[in-house]
Amino acid sequence: MREEDYTIPSQTRIGHVHLKVSDLDRALDFYNGLLGFEITQKLGDQAAFLSAGGYHHHIGLNTWQSKGASPAPNYAPGLFHTAIVYPSRKALAEIFLKIREAKYRFTGAADHGVSEALYLDDPDGNGVELYWDRPKEQWPRTADGEIDMYTRPLDLEGLLSELEE
Structure with missing residues (x-):
């Protein structure tokens, strides 16, 4: 081969x-x-x-x-983030609420078209993405069929509305 x-x-x-x-x-x-x-x-x-x-x-x-070591510098090669996939939008809303109630700091939140994501850093400064994937048939596509991901603000109130059902 x-x-x-x-x-x-x-x-x-x-x-x-x-x-x-x-x-x-x-x-x-x-x-x-x-x-x-x-x-x-x-x-x-x-x-x-x-x-x-x-x-x-x-x-x-x-x-x-790494015991007792400082976090790796932001502008150096290494892991950007670990991405953790949740099984549903409701599950993502549940962890969002838990983290918010714990007053843990988020570094961002985004709608990528194919997914919705929350971003935070672990205590060592390692990036963590928590997200759920939309069904494939809902993914945005270009005219020639390529995936057309983007980064837009995540509707956090809309996400929380998943918990009302």
Whole structure:
């Protein structure tokens, strides 16, 4: 097979993200306490693995090379954000309300046409995107059929109206 003929299988997915953190308990307060991921395994005060729905882990956290370290600089190569997909708009509204009531700081919110997203940073400054995907048939497309994503303000009151049903 020639290299240019290869296409990744359509069922392929990103399995997990493993983050270096400076303080494991503080990171667990965020990912477990605020976002609600379940701890599936903890290795003392050095590492933890977290999951949604009983998977072995979606997020790994460790202090092996980063205990007590400062956040990575914003203008350097590295992870831009971890994106966490919620199963519905209502589920996104629920986590939005929980984070807002906890007075945790959001860094942004956007409607991308294909999805609606909330943005925040974890305690180590790692970007986190929380979003839900609109059904594929609702995705905006150009005249030639390409996906036509955009960034517009997210209607937060409209998002919260999902909780009224």
